[in-house]
Amino acid sequence: MNIDTILKNIDPEISVILDNSLSNREITISDALKLFNSKDVEISIISLIADELRRRENGNTVTYVVNRNINFTNVCIKQCGFCAFSRDFRQEEGYILPIEEIVIRAKEAWKYGATEVCIQAGLPPNMDGYLYVDICKAIKKELPDIHIHAFSPEEILYASVKTNTSVYEYLKMLKEVGIGSLPGTSAEILVQEIRNKISPGRISVKDWINVITTAHKLDIPTTSTIMYGHLETYDDIVKHLDILRKIQKETNHFTEFVPLSFIHTESPMYNLGLMPNLREGAEGSEVLKMHAISRIFFNQVIKNIQVSWVKEGQKLSQIMLCAGANDLGGCLINESISTSAGSLYGQILRPKEMKKLVSSIGKIPAQRTSSYKIINKYETKEEIENESILDKVDPTVFGSYKELITINKFRYKLK
Template sequence: MALDSVLKNADPVVASALDRALSGKDITVDEAVALFDCTGLEMNLLVTVADELRRRTVGDTVTYVVNRNINFTNVCIKQCGFCAFSRDFREEEGYFLPNEEIVRRAKEAASLGATEVCIQAGLPPKMDGHLYIDICRAVKKDLPDMHIHAFSPEEVLYGAVRSGTQTYDYLKMLKEAGVGSLPGTAAEILDQPLRDVISPGRIKVDEWVSIIKQAHSLGIATTSTIMYGHIETSRHKAEHIALLREIQKETHGFTEFVPLSFVHTEAPMYSHHTVPGIRAGADGNEVVKMHAVARIMLNNHIPNIQVSWVKEGARMSQLLLAAGANDFGGTLINESISTAAGAQHGQLMRPKEIRQLIRSSGRIPAQRSTTYKLLKTFRDESDETESALDSADSAQFGSYHQLVKLDKFRYKDAKNKPSP
C-alpha cells in the first residue's frame, strides 16, 4: 500500500505534518508537538517518514568515530539535579587528572586508532582560567593530528570568567590552542523556567546560544543535544529543536544532533524526590519518537542524527537506525557521566561491534572524522580488518568506578588541585 494512501487514514494534523516533511518543507512547532504526542498508526507513519527522509538525505551509510572520552575531573561547583557524576571538592570520590595523565590517555587512544579525544569535566572551584588552554596545548604538543572535541558552552563560560576574558576571546584562545570542535552539551532543555527547576545556576539559555553562535562565527563546529525524559513536555522538546534549527539556519555550524535520554537511577532530583513530577527517564516510544521527530524537523538543516548507545543500549540503537538516525556515535573507551548516573551499557564499544550492529540492520558502516569526513567505508565483510582497539583488553583502560577510588588522583591531594 502506498504511503500516500495510508496517510489519508491517519489523524489529519499528523498526516499534514508528515506530508509537508515529505515535500521537503520544514514543519512547525505545533505540528512537531502533534508528532511527539502520536501513537499507534500515526507513530508508525512518523517512523516510516523519518526513515524515508534519512534515506533521501544521507543514504544507507551509518557512520561512527573512533574516539576516547577523557573526563578529567568530577569535582564541580554546580549541583545540577540530573547529574550523578559531580562531587564536592571535599568528598573522598573527587578526582582530578593532571595534564600528563590526560596526554597519556590521548596517546594511548591514538595508538589504538582514535582520531578524536572528547574532553569534558566538572567545574572545579578556583580553577586556573587557562587550564583548558593548557590541556589542549599539552595534547597537541604530542599529538598534533588528534582532533580535540572539547569543552561545552558551560565550560567555555567558566573558563572565560576564571580568566577574566570575554567568551569570544576565550574561544579564540581555545581554537589557537588546538580545540577543533565543541560538544553542544549543557543544553538539556533550552527553556529557562524549566532549567531553573532542574539545574538552577546552570548556564542560561541566552548564554548557551550566544557561545554556540560565537564558536560557529570563529569556524569552530559544534554538536547539538537535548536531554529529555524528566519533566519536559512535548512542546518543550519541539521548541528546543526549533531553536537549534534557527541557529543552524543562521550559522551552519552544527555537525549533528544527539538526543540524550535522562538516566534517572542515581540522579539526585529523582532519587531525592526534589523535583515534583520527575519521571524515570524516557520510555521506548518516547526514545523512538524523539529521533524520528528530530529527523523530520532538522532534515533540511542538520543531516546527521546520532544515537547514544551508552544511553539506549545496542538493541535500541539498532532500532533507532530505522527511525531517522544515521550515526552510531563513538567508541568512547571511557564513559563516566552516564555510567555515574546508572547507565548499564558499558564504557567501550569496539569498532567491529559497531560495524556488526550497523550491518545487521541492513546498512553500510563507515568510519568518519569528528566533522563527518568519511575515512573508510566497509561495504561488505571482506573490507573488515581487526583494529588494535578491537583486540585490546578493556581492563587496561580502567573504569569510572575504579577511578574514583584511586588515591593517585584524589582531588583532595593538593598537588592535583588547580591553582587558586
C-alpha cells in the same frame, strides 16, 4: 503499499504534515507538537517517513567515530539535580587528572586508532582559567593530527569568567591552540523555567546560545543536544528544537543533533525525591518519537541525527537507525558520566561491534572523522569481521570510572 496509500489511512492533519516533509517543506512548531502527540500506528508511520528522509540525506550509510572520552575531573561547584557524576571538592571520590595524565590517555587512544578525544569535566573551584588552553596545547604538541572535541558551553563560560576575558576572546585562544569542535552539551532543555528546577545556577539559555553562536562565528563547529525524560513537556521539547533550528539556519555549524534520554537511577533529584512529578527517564515510544521527529523537524537543516548507544543500548539504537538516525557516535573507550548515572551499557563499543550492529540491520557501517568525512566504508563480510587494533585490546587496560575514583594519586586537593 506505497507511502501515499499509508498516509491516507491516518489522522489527516498528521498526513499533511508528513506529506509536506516529504516535499521538503519545513514543518512548523505546531506541526512538530502534533507529531509528538501522535499515538498507535501514527508513530510507526512517522518513523517510516523519518527513515525515508534519512535515506535521502545520508543514503544507507551509518557512521561512527573512533574516539576516547577523557572526563578529567568530577569535582564541580555546581549541583545539578540530574548529575550523578559530580562530587563536592570535600568528598573522597573527587578526582582530577593532571595535564600529563590527560596527554597519556590521548596518546594511548591515538595508538589504538582513535582520531578524536572528547574532553569534558566538572567545574572545580579555584581552577586556573587557562587550564583548557594548556590542555589543548599539551595534546597538540604530542598529537598534532588528533581532533580535540572539548569543553561544553558551561565550561567555556566558567573559563572566560576565571580569566576575565570575553567568551569570544577565550574561544579565540582555544582555536589558536588547536581545538577542533565543542560539544553542545549543558543544553539539557533550553527552557529557563525547567532549567531552574533541574539545575539551578546552571548556564542560562541566553548564555548557552551566546557561547554556541560565538563559536560558530569563529568557525568552530559544535554538536547540538537535548536531555529529555524528566520534567519537560512536548511544548518544551519543541521550543528547544526550534532554538536549535534557528541557530543552524543562521550559522550552519552544528555537525549533528544528539538526543540524550535522562538516566534517573543514580541522579540526586530522583534518589532524594527532590522533584515532584519527575519521570524515570523517557519511555521507548518517547525515544522513538524524539529521533524520528527530530529528523523531520531538522530536514535539510541538520544533516546528522546521532543515537547514543550508551544511553539507549545496542538493541534500541538499531531501531533508531531505522527511524531517522544515521550516526552511532563514538566508541568512547572510557565513559564516566552516563555510567555514574546508572547506564548499564558499558564504557566502550568497539569498531567490530559497531560494524556488526549496523550491518545486521542491512545498512553500511562507515568510520568517520569528527567532521563527518568518511574514512572507511565496510561493505563486505570480510571487511565487517576484520578486527582493528582497538578490537584486539582487552578493554580493562583503559580502566574504569569506578577504579578512577579510588586512585589516591588523582585525589582532588583544593589549592
